[in-house]
Amino acid sequence: MDIVITYVNGLDPQWQADYAKCIGTDMLTKRFRDWGTLPYLLRGIEECMPFVENVFLVVARESQIPAWVNRSAVRVVLHRDFIPEKFLPTFNSTAIEMFMHKIEGLAEEYIYFNDDFFPLMPCQPTDFFRDGKAAVSMNYHLCTFNNVYRTHSKRSDRLARRVAGVKPKLFYVRPQHTCAPMLKSVCAELYEQCRDTILASVTALRTRRNYSQYVFTDYAYFTGHTFNQKISNRHLSMAMVSVKSLTESIIHPATKLACINDVNMQEEKFQRIHACLHNAFQTRFQGKSRFEL
Secondary structure (H helix, E strand, C coil): CEEEEECCCCCCHHHHHHHHHHHCCCCCCHHHCCCCCHHHHHHHHHHHCCCCCEEEEEECCHHHCCCCECCCCEEEEEHHHCCCHHHCCCCCHHHHHHHHHHCCCCCCEEEEEECCEEECCCCCHHHCEECCEEEECEEEECCCCCCHHHHHHHHHHHHHHHHHCCCCCCCEEEECCCCEEEEHHHHHHHHHHCHHHHHHHCCCCCCCCCCCCHHHHHHHHHCCCEEECCCCEEEEECCCCCHHHHHHHHHCCCCCEEEEECCCCCHHHHHHHHHHHHHHHHHHCCCCCCCEC
16 A cells, blocks of 8 residues: 655745745745654654555645655655646645545555654554455534535535435534545546536635545445544644643554644744654654655
């Protein structure tokens, strides 16, 4: 199986110029802030997921590729390599997700990682795939609470149900918030059956009419290509956990993976947490991986 990681370096001047042109201002959001933790994600993959065959790093342009990345070990993919030109540049992760299964050379079984997911303890292939099916644990929701993320989840549920021939329900399903085991052929099947609908939803910036990666997971779920299993994961929001708790969760993890979510914060707090986060990761993963020069 392979891993696909989407990565943005918000400090890249060339990327910043593209973004400023798109939005009409040079103000960045926390969504594009780089904490410099990508090396630890890659170290976690090497140590905790040795069964992974290829790691694909998806970036917008050449200037986004960190200088320390060993390109003989990491398969770098630019947006232009798999996203139609008319949708570029894009600053919308949901747009990228609509075409991810088209990455050349991608295995049938692959795991989609955002760059804030980190393997911290040894994993097994069966944590993610079993007998040609992908692991999924669904939550059930009634309301979106006017939240864009939940709106995307509900829209994805509705489209996946329609294509799969499953009757809509009052509630909608939403997968566990962790890395996403995906089946390339199933993603391609959904895409081909509702190509026009998907293409009409793609925008350069996030809007309520987008679908998310969940449309593919939901479709796999409704068509019997998944099995019910939670992935061992802890969600850590910097708005909710203390620096001490965050550090302990990295150095002495209780789950196989962790998702560390960024939030808006003052620069002083950012610098303090940044230093503690790097010290904790450096303690947990001390040596370089083969993915680093």
